[in-house]
Amino acid sequence: MPFKILSLPARHPYMRKFNDGVNIEFVNPDTDLFSQQQYDPEVIQAKYPPESYNIVHIHFSFDVVPIDRFRNLLEYFRSVQKPIIWTTHSLECQRIKGYGNGEYQKLLFDYADKLISPTEGCKKYILEKYGKHKRDIDVIPLGFMISxxxxxxxxxxxxxxxxxxxxxxxxxxxxxxxxxxxxxxxxxxxxxxxxxxxxxxxxxxxxxxxxxxxxxxxxxxxxxxxxxxxxxxxxxxxxxxxxxxxxxxxxxxxxxxxxxxxxxxxxxxxxxxxxxxxxxxxxxxxxxxxxxxxxxxxxxxxxxxxxxxxxxxxxxxxxxxxAGYSRQEELQRIIQQHVVVYKNLISTHEQK
CATH class of the missing domain: 3.40.50.2000 (Glycogen Phosphorylase B;)
Structure with missing residues (x-):
């Protein structure tokens, strides 16, 4: 059975390639719930009840949500005991001083049960800025954007x-x-x-x-x-x-x-x-x-x-x-790396 993922967002080319239906299945395909302003807990609960997915995987677009409402959403996921993964696509480190996105990143660092970084350099930055996370940070490359x-x-x-x-x-x-x-x-x-x-x-x-x-x-x-x-x-x-x-x-x-x-x-x-x-x-x-x-x-x-x-x-x-088909094998490795993360996270979450 594939892992059922609430992907935020889901329709972007980067995420869409993971929804293979064999290893991973998105419960919200072709959506960008943040940009579509469908991020209030009541809306999420009605459209995607907790029993319909195993994990919440957050990537980007979260900074279009007012900060208090984003915090409420993270609290909701925690209250229904859904593990949260954050893939750190963009960070405060290279941004204009004082840019507000840092507040969101700190929230995600605190609420996420697992972090994935696309590069070693980004992982190093996270550790230097926020300290050690509750779990080791896995480095998984982005992979292709175009099939x-x-x-x-x-x-x-x-x-x-x-x-x-x-x-x-x-x-x-x-x-x-x-x-x-x-x-x-x-x-x-x-x-x-x-x-x-x-x-x-x-x-x-x-x-x-x-x-x-x-x-x-x-x-x-x-x-x-x-x-x-x-x-x-x-x-x-x-x-x-x-x-x-x-x-x-x-x-x-x-x-x-x-x-x-x-x-x-x-x-x-x-x-x-x-x-x-x-x-x-x-x-x-x-x-x-x-x-x-x-x-x-x-x-x-x-x-x-x-x-x-x-x-x-x-x-x-x-x-x-x-590159064409030469990147296909790389994708399979990347999918398997995600599968291992999902499997380990669900296993440890169930033991709590």
């Missing part, structure tokens, strides 16, 4: 374009410096023959709080009118569209000011893209082939030169090949 079967199917008829770089923005988040990254790309004369593809959700030219014009979004819009920019703007960005874009691209750019891990690193592996990213987080541990430029010393005046030098070095490189 190898989908990669093999979609790549037919698609050729790499040496002159195509891509930034997958989706939502405009605080941790991304997109505008300067676009400006510096366009100003780099070595890349004059290159195009930059931007994939994002429709922008709002007004500030949501005051209804005044949002100068940042106006600037972004003006940049997107450059003939070297390819705009892909949709309210919902299909996974297949992202896969096609990555399969065509020579490289992807991750303009992160801070970070921990990135699913886009895994997508780049899946689709054979070079990666240009800042030296924050644990991206190098995810994939040693990434290309980094330094922001750690905060010498802002040197950032444009470092960034464009990295772009030019990547441009010289030969295209990479999509």
């Amino acid at each position: 190898p079967g989908d990669v093999e199917r979609i790549k037919k008829g698609i050729s790499k374009d040496k002159n195509l770089f891509t930034i997958l923005i989706a939502d405009f988040r605080e941790n991304r410096e997109v505008i300067q990254s676009v400006i510096n790309f366009l100003q780099c004369s070595t890349l004059n023959d290159c195009k930059l593809q931007l994939i994002y959700k429709p922008i709002n030219p007004y500030k949501s709080s005051t209804n005044d014009l949002n100068e940042v979004m106006i600037t972004f819009y003006e940049l997107t009118q450059n003939p070297r920019i390819i705009n892909v703007s949709l309210p919902f960005i299909p996974n297949e569209l992202i896969t096609e874009a990555f399969l065509k691209s020579h490289a992807i750019i991750l303009p992160y000011k801070w970070g921990t891990h990135s699913g886009q690193i895994e997508q780049a592996k899946d689709c054979g893209c070079h990666v240009v990213v800042t030296d924050v987080g644990y991206y190098k541990e995810q994939w040693d082939k990434i290309n980094t430029w330094s922001i750690a010393d905060n010498k802002v005046e040197e950032f444009p030169t470092r960034y464009t030098n990295c772009l030019m070095e990547v441009y010289k490189k030969e295209p990479l090949k999509p």
Whole structure:
């Protein structure tokens, strides 16, 4: 019998691959209960009674829930004696000082019965910041984001374009410096023959709080009118569209000011893209082939030169090949690592 998991969220490509129905079965497939605002205990209890699942596995999106209501939800899971696992996808460590996500992470550290870290570096950080957890922290890699079967199917008829770089923005988040990254790309004369593809959700030219014009979004819009920019703007960005874009691209750019891990690193592996990213987080541990430029010393005046030098070095490189089915075996190992965690956690929980 597969382990029955309440996965928060469940529909993201990272989580969806675990729902194989043999080892693991999600009781809430194709949902993102946090983003769908279905996180109150009464709602969870009505839709997913405690007897319907073995474990609650929390990944991300929890910081869209008001902190008090998130605490109430964790208390509910504890009251119905459901073990909680937290996979530490993103952390306070690389974020802007005082960013509120740290409150949520401390709650999860305290309430979770088990922690999983995608990298050794992240595990080390958790131990240094929060101390020893009630159980050992397991390190389990993220694995592929795009099904190898989908990669093999979609790549037919698609050729790499040496002159195509891509930034997958989706939502405009605080941790991304997109505008300067676009400006510096366009100003780099070595890349004059290159195009930059931007994939994002429709922008709002007004500030949501005051209804005044949002100068940042106006600037972004003006940049997107450059003939070297390819705009892909949709309210919902299909996974297949992202896969096609990555399969065509020579490289992807991750303009992160801070970070921990990135699913886009895994997508780049899946689709054979070079990666240009800042030296924050644990991206190098995810994939040693990434290309980094330094922001750690905060010498802002040197950032444009470092960034464009990295772009030019990547441009010289030969295209990479999509991984495709070569990542399938890796997934089976990762699933079995999760199965061991679930089995041990349920066993010790039942002995209480």
